[in-house]
Amino acid sequence: MAFIPEIHAILITGRTLRQGVGVADGKDSDVYKKETSLVELSSSTMEMLGLKHGDSVEISTDFGVGRFLCRKGDLPEGIIFIPYGPPANRLTRDATEGSGMPGFKGIPCKVRRRKT
Amino acid sequence: MRRLENIVCSFCGSLCDDIVLEIEGNTISKVRGGCAISRSKFLSPIDNEVPLVDGKEVDFSEALDAAVEILAKARHPLIYGLSSAGSEAQAAAVKLGETLGASIDSTSSVCHGPGTVAKQLVGLSTCTLGEVKNRADVVVFWGCNPVEAHPRHFSRYSVQAKGLNTEGGRRDRRIIVADVRRTATAKAADIFLQVEPNGDFQVLTALRAVLSGNELRGDTFGGISRDEILNTSSVLQDAEYGVFFFGMGLTMTRGTHYNVQQALSLVHDLNEKTAFTVIPMRGHGNVAGAETVLTWQTGYPFGINFSRGYPRYGPGEFTVTDLLCREEVDAALVVASDPAATLPARAGEYLGKIPTIVIDPNYSATAKFARVFLPSAPIGVAASGTAYRMDQVPLPLKKVIDSKYPTDCDILLAIDKGVVECFAYKVALSMTH
Amino acid sequence: MLCIQGGSIYDPLNGKAGEVGDIYVSDGKIVPSSSGARVIDAKGLIVMPGGVDIHSHIAGPKVNVGRVLCPEDHRTDPVPRTATTRSGVGHVVPSTFITGHRYARMGYTYVTEAAAPPLEARHVHEELADIPIVDKGMLVLMGSNHFVLSLIRDGEFERLRDYVAFLIRASGGYGIKAVNPGGGANWRKRGNVNSLDDEAVGYGVTPREIIDALIDVNEALGLPHPLHLHCNNLGQPTSGETTLETMALAEGRRLHITHMQFGAYGPKKGRPFASSARKLAEYVNANPNITMDVGQVVFGPAVTMTADAPLQHSLHRLTKERWVSKEVEMETQSGIVPLNYRKRTYAGAIQWIAGLELFLTVENPWQISLTTDHPNGGPFTSYPWVIKLLMDRDYREETAQTVSKRALGSSELPELTREYTLEEIAIITRAGPAKTLGLANKGHLGIGADADIAVYRPNSDYEAMFREAVYVLKGGEVVVREGEILSETVGKTYVADLEEDEDIIEWLKPKFSQFYSIALENYPVARDKFMPCEVVPCPPYISD
Numbered sequence A: 001m002a003f004i005p006e007i008h009a010i011l012i013t014g015r016t017l018r019q020g021v022g023v024a025d026g027k028d029s030d031v032y033k034k035e036t037s038l039v040e041l042s043s044s045t046m047e048m049l050g051l052k053h054g055d056s057v058e059i060s061t062d063f064g065v066g067r068f069l070c071r072k073g074d075l076p077e078g079i080i081f082i083p084y085g086p087p088a089n090r091l092t093r094d095a096t097e098g099s100g101m102p103g104f105k106g107i108p109c110k111v112r113r114r115k116t
Numbered sequence B: 001m002r003r004l005e006n007i008v009c010s011f012c013g014s015l016c017d018d019i020v021l022e023i024e025g026n027t028i029s030k031v032r033g034g035c036a037i038s039r040s041k042f043l044s045p046i047d048n049e050v051p052l053v054d055g056k057e058v059d060f061s062e063a064l065d066a067a068v069e070i071l072a073k074a075r076h077p078l079i080y081g082l083s084s085a086g087s088e089a090q091a092a093a094v095k096l097g098e099t100l101g102a103s104i105d106s107t108s109s110v111c112h113g114p115g116t117v118a119k120q121l122v123g124l125s126t127c128t129l130g131e132v133k134n135r136a137d138v139v140v141f142w143g144c145n146p147v148e149a150h151p152r153h154f155s156r157y158s159v160q161a162k163g164l165n166t167e168g169g170r171r172d173r174r175i176i177v178a179d180v181r182r183t184a185t186a187k188a189a190d191i192f193l194q195v196e197p198n199g200d201f202q203v204l205t206a207l208r209a210v211l212s213g214n215e216l217r218g219d220t221f222g223g224i225s226r227d228e229i230l231n232t233s234s235v236l237q238d239a240e241y242g243v244f245f246f247g248m249g250l251t252m253t254r255g256t257h258y259n260v261q262q263a264l265s266l267v268h269d270l271n272e273k274t275a276f277t278v279i280p281m282r283g284h285g286n287v288a289g290a291e292t293v294l295t296w297q298t299g300y301p302f303g304i305n306f307s308r309g310y311p312r313y314g315p316g317e318f319t320v321t322d323l324l325c326r327e328e329v330d331a332a333l334v335v336a337s338d339p340a341a342t343l344p345a346r347a348g349e350y351l352g353k354i355p356t357i358v359i360d361p362n363y364s365a366t367a368k369f370a371r372v373f374l375p376s377a378p379i380g381v382a383a384s385g386t387a388y389r390m391d392q393v394p395l396p397l398k399k400v401i402d403s404k405y406p407t408d409c410d411i412l413l414a415i416d417k418g419v420v421e422c423f424a425y426k427v428a429l430s431m432t433h
Numbered sequence C: 001m002l003c004i005q006g007g008s009i010y011d012p013l014n015g016k017a018g019e020v021g022d023i024y025v026s027d028g029k030i031v032p033s034s035s036g037a038r039v040i041d042a043k044g045l046i047v048m049p050g051g052v053d054i055h056s057h058i059a060g061p062k063v064n065v066g067r068v069l070c071p072e073d074h075r076t077d078p079v080p081r082t083a084t085t086r087s088g089v090g091h092v093v094p095s096t097f098i099t100g101h102r103y104a105r106m107g108y109t110y111v112t113e114a115a116a117p118p119l120e121a122r123h124v125h126e127e128l129a130d131i132p133i134v135d136k137g138m139l140v141l142m143g144s145n146h147f148v149l150s151l152i153r154d155g156e157f158e159r160l161r162d163y164v165a166f167l168i169r170a171s172g173g174y175g176i177k178a179v180n181p182g183g184g185a186n187w188r189k190r191g192n193v194n195s196l197d198d199e200a201v202g203y204g205v206t207p208r209e210i211i212d213a214l215i216d217v218n219e220a221l222g223l224p225h226p227l228h229l230h231c232n233n234l235g236q237p238t239s240g241e242t243t244l245e246t247m248a249l250a251e252g253r254r255l256h257i258t259h260m261q262f263g264a265y266g267p268k269k270g271r272p273f274a275s276s277a278r279k280l281a282e283y284v285n286a287n288p289n290i291t292m293d294v295g296q297v298v299f300g301p302a303v304t305m306t307a308d309a310p311l312q313h314s315l316h317r318l319t320k321e322r323w324v325s326k327e328v329e330m331e332t333q334s335g336i337v338p339l340n341y342r343k344r345t346y347a348g349a350i351q352w353i354a355g356l357e358l359f360l361t362v363e364n365p366w367q368i369s370l371t372t373d374h375p376n377g378g379p380f381t382s383y384p385w386v387i388k389l390l391m392d393r394d395y396r397e398e399t400a401q402t403v404s405k406r407a408l409g410s411s412e413l414p415e416l417t418r419e420y421t422l423e424e425i426a427i428i429t430r431a432g433p434a435k436t437l438g439l440a441n442k443g444h445l446g447i448g449a450d451a452d453i454a455v456y457r458p459n460s461d462y463e464a465m466f467r468e469a470v471y472v473l474k475g476g477e478v479v480v481r482e483g484e485i486l487s488e489t490v491g492k493t494y495v496a497d498l499e500e501d502e503d504i505i506e507w508l509k510p511k512f513s514q515f516y517s518i519a520l521e522n523y524p525v526a527r528d529k530f531m532p533c534e535v536v537p538c539p540p541y542i543s544d
Ligand code: SF4
Pocket: B009, B010, B011, B012, B013, B014, B015, B016, B033, B034, B035, B036, B037, B038, B149, B150, B151, B152, B153
């Protein structure tokens, strides 16, 4: 089927233990690279998009687009999570609205499966 | 083999000071007591990098000269980072910033800066982590995930820790977690409030409303049901000694400092009924020190500009993301941090367009496109200094092995000296003409 | 070698009150006359020892929070860098470099940081090291310390003495400070002690017992400075009575009551309080064992910061101002509230009046020191204004006419005609505080004293005269000329030299690891790390 389903969601970025270990090991380390190019999706989101663990998805926001490998996370419907890192930073809001703080959490985004 | 006890791990804001190191020759061979992050940090080899200019290996002094030249020429340089440096290096960075008329900002602006702005608006009732260990019977973690970001926080200070009035440890405490995700921290909670994205302000406001005796109209508030609000508010009030930790879940979401202001005000309100305190869950090892040192030297905690010869304060104006996205600075000096990996892409990419200098023990994402890379001795491993824990308690970082590279503090002072000489030379030159 | 030639010398400790003479300086000390010295012409000028501040808040965690809290205040007072000096900001809570500059410009060369929690002493020292020019000493907070209270309860005097010595040593302190003794224990449950005989909950000891024991410990250790006490009930209409009772319990032993003005109020019907300064002054006049500093209130913005956390919470409730509060494990607590003293309000005026009444009714100037409890009563930069109020009766009366009439009418200030002489000012701003602090080489210009010297140009406007010194010498070096900083020299930190005692560390070890959140090994501040140190010897105290 040519139709590729796409859903709207809210993106949260944040720290994970493996990302922390990765920072300590070095940004070139495998553990860091791997961890920061993952996206966590809720099981219902994965179902909706017909995804299984390790599939590739494309995520876009008003600020950029990126490709991530998905894994299942304990998340409420409509929320996706990406560990802090350069891939996530392509998607976050760079305007600080006068606060000095960019938008790292709560960013509207679109998620779709990449053709395999 | 040498065995050293009570070493401080400066990787995260918990600054655990009970690490035991075994050292063979000039190498740390064993780490006891630390968490996984700590082991990685202490065991990662040092002095693996070389000084670089334009990607080519050079003598250290050559790289230093290149850094001096870039900064002396710049009209509006930025000094950024500092959260993984000791307080001595942070002070040296302020000195250099003053010499240069630079903007200076720490990673605070992209982590707990909004919390500090909120403190400037309403104040803050706080305590040291030992008070949490000794007294806290209700502990709130709001928008923070210590299980993953501060792995030993629970056991040393906030959940299982046993102290003066908390001999039962975990049994003596009620744990409340508020987060958008059911994080590993949330799984340890007695009460979990699963907040809607960007709903924190609403939930906090509802809690304040209940506390001040108002009736709640509506069924849910920021994703939390009325019953959950009522129940949570009574647990908070019933605390003998409550502690509220908050993290990026408040500072990074919509409303930034307003969210924190509401949290700090909630704790103020609770102090009318019982003892309640709040502690910002600071991430980087010495990001608290960056704010502390910048404040005692300039009066302001972050987002500072020296272009008029005196410090000016401007969150949103002199903060790193704004300066880079507006392309206002023409050179950057990054100290012990990695903006290319941590800031929004556009800000990070601009650093590649201007001459950027990186001082760091490790080659970083930012170092990849920096004009100059100066490797330094890692603080708390091959350099000594002071770090401030998330509750502002200062701890000594020890030098346990030797590095062939100078400390970031010495590098900053050397750059400052070089720039001062450069400026003096320019003045002398202009007078002879 | 330097000679300050032909000035009128005010050196009360050596009995000089305006005699014209020369002062010789070599290697940082005052020396006998000699030839070949470089001459500073001081003809027509006034020469005094460098000023000594017995109580101020200039460095450490709570001072720094005071700085963070007030960007709006700093903005009004930016200070650019110069070829010789660092930049920063004023005004009420200046940044560290500016703190050093401004004390030095007024001719001050020694400042006491009045309240350091041992757990955060390292922070205090890091800031002290960044305050240029002036020498400094630090008092260590003990009035609600868990181990202090427990040992008093258990009647273990010797162990208490040794533990206090350990605390001073570990934190690099100069003396003992107690703030609202016992109140901190109750503050943990958001309560307080309301009289000298209220119990500190969980310890079963009273403020009276705590003060009594700490005075004894202070004397047993032979510390250079008496116990430095912030009394209970401060700021309350009951404070005057409490301060009187507190002084009485010293029973002849040395005791320093700090910022007495804030504890010099009595009840008044329909009003928050009245001044009870006269009663307190009478007690001080009859009891030479008591010394005090005033804590004069200055109109305008201030930032109140104290270990008296309950007081600060009530101030916050009263004013609705920003409130910072902090509990430091096992040791102490603090509160910070920005404030504005308004002359037209009854309370603000009474506080201003009570301070002046103390100044004017305490007869022996050696017992009273000038302070504003900076920045609690107002910034230290207002000392020259306070001096003018003391020396110039016409100006004082004029100013009194601008304050709340009701407050002035209820006070005896209008009847107080005393005017301070220059000699008396030299006593309350240098000779007296130096003597009370036990600083043998400060506050005077005798042979062997530190060459810390202030030279002023006489002016009938005493505020102008004391605002900017013509010359200031610190350790023999000219650091200020016509109010301008010539050089940011490094000051020393004064610490009391107490014996090491292994037993107390053994006793403390298990308790420390149980109750503290850091290791005992990381607790003491390494002395050599921060500042050049001047060690003030204390007599041996361990008898066996
Ligand atoms: S919790 Fe933080 S400070 Fe403690 S050992 Fe782990 S990384 Fe280091």
